[in-house]
Amino acid sequence: MMFPHLRTCLFLTAALLCPALYGISQTHADTTTDPAEFVAGENANTLNRFEKAAGWKLLFDGKSFAGWRGFNQDKVSDGWKIVNGAIVRTDRSGDIITDKEFDNFELQIEYKISTGGNSGIMFNVVEGDIGAPYTGPEVQINDNEKGHDPQKAGWLYQLYKPAKPAWMKQAEAEVGANLPSEVDATRPAGEWNHVLLRVCDSQCEVLMNGVSYYKFNLGSDEWNDRVAKSKFAKHEMFGKAKQGHICLQDHGNLVAFRNIKIREISPNADAPAPVDGKLSVKVVPAFGEITWDGWQPIDSEGKAIEFRPIVMTHAGDGSGRLFVATQDGTIEVIKPSDDPQQAKLFLDLRDRVRSFRAPGANEEGLLGLAFHPDYEKNGHFYVYYTSSKKDLTSVVSRFTVSKDDPDRALQDSEQVVMEIPQPFHNHNGGSIEFGPDGFLYIGLGDGGSGNDPLQNGLDMSTWLGKVLRIDIDQSEGDRHYGIPADNPFVDTVGAQPEIYAYGFRNPWRINFDSKTGALWVADVGQDYWEEVNLVTKGGNYGWSDVEGTFPFSDDEGQMPTSPIGPIWQYDHLVGKSITGGTVYRGTSVPSLEGVYVYADFVSGKLWGLKYNEESQILEWNKAIPSEKLTVLAFGEGEDGEVYFSIPTGSGQGIHKFASAD
Numbered sequence: 181m182m183f184p185h186l187r188t189c190l191f192l193t194a195a196l197l198c199p200a201l202y203g204i205s206q207t208h209a210d211t212t213t214d215p216a217e218f219v220a221g222e223n224a225n226t227l228n229r230f231e232k233a234a235g236w237k238l239l240f241d242g243k244s245f246a247g248w249r250g251f252n253q254d255k256v257s258d259g260w261k262i263v264n265g266a267i268v269r270t271d272r273s274g275d276i277i278t279d280k281e282f283d284n285f286e287l288q289i290e291y292k293i294s295t296g297g298n299s300g301i302m303f304n305v306v307e308g309d310i311g312a313p314y315t316g317p318e319v320q321i322n323d324n325e326k327g328h329d330p331q332k333a334g335w336l337y338q339l340y341k342p343a344k345p346a347w348m349k350q351a352e353a354e355v356g357a358n359l360p361s362e363v364d365a366t367r368p369a370g371e372w373n374h375v376l377l378r379v380c381d382s383q384c385e386v387l388m389n390g391v392s393y394y395k396f397n398l399g400s401d402e403w404n405d406r407v408a409k410s411k412f413a414k415h416e417m418f419g420k421a422k423q424g425h426i427c428l429q430d431h432g433n434l435v436a437f438r439n440i441k442i443r444e445i446s447p448n449a450d451a452p453a454p455v456d457g458k459l460s461v462k463v464v465p466a467f468g469e470i471t472w473d474g475w476q477p478i479d480s481e482g483k484a485i486e487f488r489p490i491v492m493t494h495a496g497d498g499s500g501r502l503f504v505a506t507q508d509g510t511i512e513v514i515k516p517s518d519d520p521q522q523a524k525l526f527l528d529l530r531d532r533v534r535s536f537r538a539p540g541a542n543e544e545g546l547l548g549l550a551f552h553p554d555y556e557k558n559g560h561f562y563v564y565y566t567s568s569k570k571d572l573t574s575v576v577s578r579f580t581v582s583k584d585d586p587d588r589a590l591q592d593s594e595q596v597v598m599e600i601p602q603p604f605h606n607h608n609g610g611s612i613e614f615g616p617d618g619f620l621y622i623g624l625g626d627g628g629s630g631n632d633p634l635q636n637g638l639d640m641s642t643w644l645g646k647v648l649r650i651d652i653d654q655s656e657g658d659r660h661y662g663i664p665a666d667n668p669f670v671d672t673v674g675a676q677p678e679i680y681a682y683g684f685r686n687p688w689r690i691n692f693d694s695k696t697g698a699l700w701v702a703d704v705g706q707d708y709w710e711e712v713n714l715v716t717k718g719g720n721y722g723w724s725d726v727e728g729t730f731p732f733s734d735d736e737g738q739m740p741t742s743p744i745g746p747i748w749q750y751d752h753l754v755g756k757s758i759t760g761g762t763v764y765r766g767t768s769v770p771s772l773e774g775v776y777v778y779a780d781f782v783s784g785k786l787w788g789l790k791y792n793e794e795s796q797i798l799e800w801n802k803a804i805p806s807e808k809l810t811v812l813a814f815g816e817g818e819d820g821e822v823y824f825s826i827p828t829g830s831g832q833g834i835h836k837f838a839s840a841d
Contacts, residue, residue, distance in 0.1 A: 215261060215268045215434070218294065222372075223265040224439045228729060229798060230749050231441065235452030236288070239278060239426070240267060240440040251275040251305075251312050251427065259430070266292075266438040269299070269430050275312045276428050277305055283423035284380040286451070286753070288441040293333075295369045296326045297433030300337065303379055304398075304424035306417055312427045313337075314415040319377060319386055321435065323369040333366040334375065334388035338410035339403075339419070342393040345630060363631075365391035365733045374439075374731045376708065381447035390732035391631060392707040398422070451753035456800040459788050460771055460841055463806045466823050466834040467514070473525035474510035477829055487833055488536070489825035491549040492815025497556040499586070500818050504825075504834070507545035507812075509533030509565065513587050527579060527589040534566040540605045541566070543628075543686075547610025548576075552652070553618050559583070562597065562620060562652065564610045574600040574608055576622060578652065578660075597652060597660045600643055604628025611689040615649070616697040619664055621680065622648040623687035623701065630706060631733055632724035637683050640675035645723060647690065647701065647715060649680035668718030683721035683743055689813060690715075693763040694820065695774075698793055702760025702778060703746075706732075710758035711746035712778065712789065719744045747791055747798055755780025759824075761814035764788075766821035769837050777804065777814065777822055777837070784808030805840070 225242030239247060242265040245256045251274055259273025267276075282303075289301060298321065305316030318337040322329055335341040342363040365388045367373050376387040385395045397403055398419075407419040428437055445451045475487050491505035500516040504523065509530040512523035529546060536545035548564030555561060559581040567573045580593040602608060607625030615621050626636045626645035637645035654662025669675035686704040693700065699715040709728035713721055722743030726732050729745045750758075759779045764772035775788040786804035791797070814824045826833045 215263045215270050215436070218292065218370075218434060219264040219266045219268060219436050221264050222438070224290070225265055227441065230454065230729070233452075233454035233456070233801065234751060234754070235443040235445075235454075236441045237443065238440070239287075239442050240438070242266075242438070245276075247279050248276050249279060251277050252307050263436070266436040267428065267440075268436045269428075269434060272432060273430060275302075275430050277307075277312070277425035278427075279425075281423050281425055282379075282442065282444065284447050284449075285378075285442055285444050287377045287379075287426060288374065288439060289377075289437055290372045290374050290439040291321055292372050292436045293321050293323050293369050294434035295323055296328065297321075297323050297369065297435055298327055298329055298431045299433060299435040300427075300429035300431065301375060301377065302427035302429060303377065304421040305427040306421050306424050308417075310415060310417070312429070314412055315417040315421060316424055316427055317419055318429065319375060321373075321429075322366075324364060324366050325368060332364060333373065334386060334393050336386060336394070336396070338412060339406045340386075340394045340396055342391075363391060363393065365389040365393075365631075367731070367734050372438075372731070378445075378449065380445055380449050382449045387707055389734065390706065390708055390727045390730055445753065449753055451751070453803065454750055454754060454801060455787065455803045457802050459775075459802045459804050460839065461769060461788070461804050461837050462840040463786070463804070463809070463835050464838045465832060466836040467521045467832075470514070470521040470523060470831065470834075472510075472512055472523045472831055474512055474528055475506065475508070475831060477831065484829050486827050486829060487831045488545075488812060488827045489834055490545070490547060490813050492813070492817075492823040492825060492834065493549055493551065494816070494818035495551045495555050495561070496553065496818065497551075498818070501587075502815075502817055502823070503549065503551075505546055505549040505563070507536045507547070509535075509546045511546075511549060511563075511589070515587075524587050526587060527591065529563065529565060532565070532568055532594075534568040543606045543608050547608060548612035548622075550612045550614050550620065553614055555581075560652075561589070562612055564612045564622065566602075566608060567599075570599070572602040572605070574602055574610070574624075576600070576612065576620075595660060598622075598650075600624065602627055602644075603634060607686040609684075609687045611687060611691075613690055613692055615692055615699065617664075618651075618653075619649050620652050620661075621690060621692075621699070622650070623684070623690040624648065625686035626684065626723065632685065635724065637685065637723040638720070638725060640669060640672065640679060640682065643676055643678060645682060645684050646676075646679045647681045647684065647687065647699075648676075648678040650678055666717075680717060681715045681719040681721065683719075683723045683725075685723045685727070687760070688758065689760040691760065691762040691814070691816075694765050694816065695763070696793060698763075700760065700763065700776060702758045704757055705752075708752050709749050710751075710755060710780065712748040712758070712760070712776070713744070713746045714791070714793075716744070721746075748789055748801060750780075755783035755785055757781040759811045759813060761824070762816050762822055764820070764822050764837075765816075766819060768821060769839050771839065772822075772837060777824075779809065779811035779814075779824065781810050781812070784810055786811065804837070809835070 257273030259271035300318040302316035412418040488507040513526040544566035552560040576598040606628040609623040609625040611623040651662035728749040761778040790799040
């Protein structure tokens with residue numbers, strides 16, 4: 181039950197005489213009464229590099245109540261204190277609101293509630309004769325374990341609560357997981373929780389600790405119907421305002437708020453582009469009217485077949501050839517002297533690769549290709565693919581080139597190196613790359629579904645959600661590979677010795693800088709954040725306790741050490757599925773020298789990011805002008821030139837960069 185907050189002597193007298201009538205609980209008292217102890221000396225209230233670039237601003241500076249006042253008052257009452265960088269409700273004093281009114285915006289806020297406590301975050305609040313909860317809808321704050329309200333934290337009070345998501349139903353059906361009937365991503369009383377609220381004309385949304393709870397549209401038929409059925413329906417202004425104040429509720433319990441940030445967006449949910457200008461670079465076709473031996477645009481039944489180049493790489497043998505692997509399971513080779521270009525079929529694995537066209541298999545198929553550092557001598561190369569022979573199994577295998585034809589691999593030369601069981605069809609990862617140390621690195625997703633339901637990302641007993649590092653020039657027992665002696669967890673009890681780094685959701689993709697040897701990993705986000713990481717040996721990158729630099733779900737306390745944050749991240753108003761690239765080391769586009777190029781598959785945007793490895797400072801992130809391009813993957817030729825691919829029905833899906841000047 182929500183506290184009315186009417187400020188009259190009659191109301192206050194009645195509330196004191198009969199507190200239960202007005203939702204003031206006497207049986208669920210706060211167990212922590214010292215505000216300083218409650219906040220625990222934590223400090224925050226700064227904007228990171230990503231937030232500044234994306235247009236976020238602080239609504240609370242951690243030191244003063246500037247920009248805030250009491251509801252229907254000209255200042256904040258004494259019951260609200262600033263303690264160790266947090267706004268803390270210490271005594272009954274009423275709700276507080278922002279001076280400014282907002283209409284189309286996103287709000288970030290962290291809260292900590294006391295045991296048994298209750299509070300709320302309201303928006304579109306209008307001042308007047310009735311209390312704030314009777315105009316502005318409220319994102320509920322509650323101790324879900326011992327709270328005295330059936331409305332849980334993150335619910336839109338009386339209006340919306342999270343429905344059972346598709347990934348949860350999938351998890352139950354596919355692996356027999358016993359999951360709760362509803363999503364609860366809230367961390368317990370006494371721990372910080374992160375809420376993100378979007379309010380705009382096109383769509384509103386609430387995320388709790390990075391998990392999307394529900395979406396809604398103000399003023400829609402569904403919205404009006406829910407408002408009419410709520411207990412606040414008798415109040416004329418409830419849920420009707422198109423703009424208003426943001427409000428923090430005093431419900432009579434100890435509660436703290438910090439990291440209160442806002443950015444104003446367009447009615448269509450367009451946010452400021454997180455860029456520092458544009459690069460003088462253009463996108464051009466990599467080849468002319470190239471044809472492919474292993475692909476035709478129409479199948480035998482007359483249906484269109486999409487061409488999906490998933491890897492572009494070279495053999496490092498001085499030939500200058502470009503090898504293109506498709507998600508269907510073919511590998512084609514392009515000779516630099518061919519004019520017009522005719523790609524030749526190097527290896528056809530369609531007989532053993534699960535088709536990405538199968539139901540639910542969009543992220544499966546042939547996903548990785550890497551040539552041995554001594555390929556010129558031994559003719560060995562490695563592939564990563566989803567098996568069509570074994571259900572939900574990823575395979576890393578070695579193949580050998582023909583001694584008679586350098587443009588043809590031996591179909592029957594497969595030596596399986598690893599088989600990786602997968603619990604779901606998605607989040608396979610699949611990048612494989614040889615590092616400057618000669619070892620093979622394998623990027624693996626968390627196994628799929630959503631919210632990392634099996635907690636694989638931080639579980640050191642599984643390969644999933646990790647970057648692995650193996651020695652393919654050795655064999656140990658039944659394994660067709662060895663474990664490098666300096667792998668970081670070889671002596672850790674219970675850890676898989678192949679693990680090089682951990683805490684990833686779905687690395688897409690991994691790449692080594694050919695000049696510095698730095699390992700770049702782009703990790704695809706879930707509901708809000710996409711990230712770029714520089715990965716070091718033994719590093720913990722947080723998933724699924726964090727996503728990017730923000731908390732995720734309710735897994736506080738699971739991780740043994742603090743995670744390493746990304747060097748760059750962007751949110752889902754910018755793009756929704758990162759495609760990791762590579763650091764440009766070619767010569768034809770000087771302005772890209774040392775720049776990490778990457779893209780977003782959903783938004784079709786391309787960027788270049790400049791990072792100083794010595795100072796560990798991100799210097800800038802700039803846009804690469806282009807039409808919307810659904811970039812699948814990036815690759816690098818032997819000359820350092822960067823290629824990237826898009827799905828296409830014409831076969832002309834590989835592009836590269838050129839100077840725009």
